[in-house]
Amino acid sequence: MKAELIAVGTEILTGQIVNTNAQFLSEKFAEIGIDVFFHTAVGDNTRRLLSVLDIACKRSDLVVLCGGLGPTEDDLTKQTLAMFLGKELVFDQAALDKLDRFFASRKGRVRTPNNERQAQLVAGSTALHNPAGLAVGGLIEQGGVTYVVLPGPPSELKAMFTESLQPLLLHSNQKLYSRVLRFFGVGESQLVTILADLIENQTDPTLAPYAKIGEVTLRLSTKAEDEESANKKLDRLEREILAREHLARCLYGYGEDNSLSKVVARKLEAIGTSFAIVENMTAGLLQADLTLGLQECQLFKGGQVVSDMEISAEKAEELAHFICKDVGADLGLALLGRVKSESQVDNTMASYLIAFCLNGRVSITEVEVGGYTAQHMRQIACLHALDGMRNILLNHENLL
């Protein structure tokens, strides 16, 4: 199936917003095996949108229009598609009911006739429910081409895609199941090399790596009739991946909305370990990052940022030990760095000492960190400290 995406909105053409919807939909279509061959963005202009539709219907089987479903006069996507297909606009009763409920619950808001435009559909369309907004989407086939209309705000587009459109695009009895594995301690190119044969010969499940700052994620996706048979396939592939080299050790968690700091925060909460932190070069970033993921704030006993200090392993161990005792925490962490080389051309390099004191027992590691910017380098140093913390907590848990 050949698909193309058409974003409608003058704010894209003036550079006020980035067309992130195109990326989201491209990634999702790739996962379910639909090839996207063109992205187009066009302004809120009937004549130019008609010309774009005319081009699209000749080269694609699936034409997805995003944006221009709102209540104002310059929202004209459905109106233009109806004109292009020679159809009327009709009201979707469920969307009208939703409008009624919305305005009934918000006494201050005035309902103008314009608002009802959001409940309109091209006649003959299958309505696509909008879980995050008022504008209804639609899907209609004509002349061998399927046209889809989605709202522009990313939160609405994502919700409508996931809940309404994706199930229609997949085989009727199949759904897409995904699992995201998150790794620290292996680079993207290294991961791709280790998994080269799996990536090259992938059919079902598929796997796709993505690089982030200091970490890599790997998305496994499969089409299946139910969760149980999907999980069987995903489990088998995951086992095969984790059996390779040091990948099992690098896997720190699962899921899209996750991070090393959240995993460590959850682990601290699960064991009930209170903690305290001393930093120098990262200047509070580690404390800020780790506490953001914390539900039980009282586990964080406090921290210090020190400066202007000679760094040594003894000093780091001493500080980790001291901060524990000072604030009465189970676990003390000292993250102390010094710049090794500063260069405009190559990366800046720094060496970090990471000392832990858990219930009086002290341990220390040293890592070298390079980054393109000072902020980048700080973030990676924090990830090393968090990964060290994760390992210490895992060992501690096993001893409990």
Added chain:
Amino acid sequence: MKAELIAVGTEILTGQIVNTNAQFLSEKFAEIGIDVFFHTAVGDNTRRLLSVLDIACKRSDLVVLCGGLGPTEDDLTKQTLAMFLGKELVFDQAALDKLDRFFASRKGRVRTPNNERQAQLVAGSTALHNPAGLAVGGLIEQGGVTYVVLPGPPSELKAMFTESLQPLLLHSNQKLYSRVLRFFGVGESQLVTILADLIENQTDPTLAPYAKIGEVTLRLSTKAEDEESANKKLDRLEREILAREHLARCLYGYGEDNSLSKVVARKLEAIGTSFAIVENMTAGLLQADLTLGLQECQLFKGGQVVSDMEISAEKAEELAHFICKDVGADLGLALLGRVKSESQVDNTMASYLIAFCLNGRVSITEVEVGGYTAQHMRQIACLHALDGMRNILLNHENLL
């Protein structure tokens, strides 16, 4: 002039990268008065790129191709444009010389014949110098249409646009001069209301507001023959803007690559004021943010993150005073917050006390902060503390 942008790269169509180049160029073209009517993205495929060029040349005067100038086989933008225009590819001597210098200085790297593709141009093109990479860009006119070829990596595209393409697109004797004003303490919609008449009737200079988290920037742009006459026009508009309501007080700095933390860091360095910080809810974020902009690290005497504490104005003042004395700093700052309401539906609200102790004199303010996420709220709280610091340093400087 009707322009359109064509991004070439399969990685865009699979959702691996977001087409941010389209946003950058759209914004820049809008500034110099060129209307962009279409964005297209197409994969690394000769046939489909030819079809896109065929559409573009019929509807646009300026066709800008981005990406596909690299050394590998799937980089085919220049090759395809040459085919489309019925031209040969020729070598640009300056780009070849640059390749020579690059490989001479990197002994480990092997120079393959493929690398020389980056120095090629469509015959008859004006070369566009690449200040940030090896691939040369080009500009060529044929049949009333101007075709431009730019590299895909954003750092290269931005540098080439600014240094090579923009001067060619402006009138030969005119250049574009911009000035960015940065405000804290006024929202975007409020700023737009205060400046409504200026924004509505803008011709030259133009002005464009952009909202960021907790702050707003305003870009003034003018076309002029030299910097002096540009500055006269920009000065006049800036004076008119700053005379309105409280905008003069909200202006904290200038420039694209700037922030409140950088301005405060520079001010601390200019006066030579050492400082120390105590935080609770922001958990180190203020220290991390402020020290990142600091050139002279020894001015930061250290900080603390405290938790589990009853917050009061007396406590905040005491801590600001205590941290100064404890680490021997000129200026002590305590940023202490407590959550006022947590709600899934509306914003979370917090109240922050900001206490300063400068050379023994203590002062305090209280602000209410709301945000959509905890991280967002922390960032805004830090901006309030930084703005307070800026004002205290300005007063202090006036007394010196």
